[in-house]
Amino acid sequence: MRILIVEDDPLLGDGLSKGLRLLGYAIDWFTSAAQADSAQQVVHYDAVVLDLGLPGEDGMSLLARWRRSGRGTPVVVLTARDAIESRISGLDAGADDYLIKPVTLDELAARLRAVTRRSAGMPEPVWTHGDLVYQPASRDAAWQGKPVSLTSHEAMLLELLLMHPNRVLTRDFIREKLYGWNEDIESNALEVHIHHLRKKIHPKIVRTLRGSGYALGVVETAA
Known part of the structure; x- marks a missing residue:
């Protein structure tokens, strides 16, 4: 944010x-x-x-x-x-x-x-996406009932994707939301955050649309 x-x-x-x-x-x-x-x-x-x-x-x-x-x-x-x-x-x-x-x-x-x-039209205190549960107030996340430890930027990125579940977010848009003008960031910082979300939550939690950007992915729910 x-x-x-x-x-x-x-x-x-x-x-x-x-x-x-x-x-x-x-x-x-x-x-x-x-x-x-x-x-x-x-x-x-x-x-x-x-x-x-x-x-x-x-x-x-x-x-x-x-x-x-x-x-x-x-x-x-x-x-x-x-x-x-x-x-x-x-x-x-x-x-x-x-x-x-x-x-x-x-x-x-x-x-x-x-x-x-x-x-954003999401007044609920708890957001869910399949087996993912996210609490924006505390930035606590859980996948299939197990807590997921996220850095502040990983949590902000996940929150941004959840706020726009049906939208493709360009790289520039995401960087604009995650970083202020005075922050020093590495050129591949966004890709690193996405990699960590996929590793910590689910490989399909973030979709890459080549030439367009990234979107919230469809993940399987537990049977």
């Missing part, structure tokens, strides 16, 4: 970025509405964490403008504006959730998971 953070406080922005990366998210952090606009032109983010007190264009104005233009990316507002009128205005402007600073990292991550599940 790739998240855009729009926060002008350097200490908070840095803390959120580092904390969410440790939880396995791909993060891009910017400090102004203009930078956030530019980032959204080239990356399809899964969710946005948006401060309202931004320099230049206010976050509330930015959010309303995004919604008027048809941009439907889930937005979690994270702000010090705790008046009920501000909360109502934020939700009416198009926010999917509204949090008051300070907030724990675990709660923010939970809110992000909730809005992205709803956006």
Whole structure:
């Protein structure tokens, strides 16, 4: 899951970025509405964490403008504006959730998971695919009843495939979702993650469509 953070406080922005990366998210952090606009032109983010007190264009104005233009990316507002009128205005402007600073990292991550599940049309807390069981909240996976140990990027890749069960995902699309701009990645990193998923879960869990990309595979269920 790739998240855009729009926060002008350097200490908070840095803390959120580092904390969410440790939880396995791909993060891009910017400090102004203009930078956030530019980032959204080239990356399809899964969710946005948006401060309202931004320099230049206010976050509330930015959010309303995004919604008027048809941009439907889930937005979690994270702000010090705790008046009920501000909360109502934020939700009416198009926010999917509204949090008051300070907030724990675990709660923010939970809110992000909730809005992205709803956006993907998969609100269930447990996802199944044949004999595969996956819990997005904890990123726990089990195959035929046995736990599967996954790295953060392997879990993100599996989650991405499960969220798009009938779609062929291009290599560029997957890389965009798994890595932020500031991450150093090996050229064959994606192929390594796919190899590990096939080894740990099932050889057919990921299908390769040459020249097109990858898709969730059809796997046999236990008799």
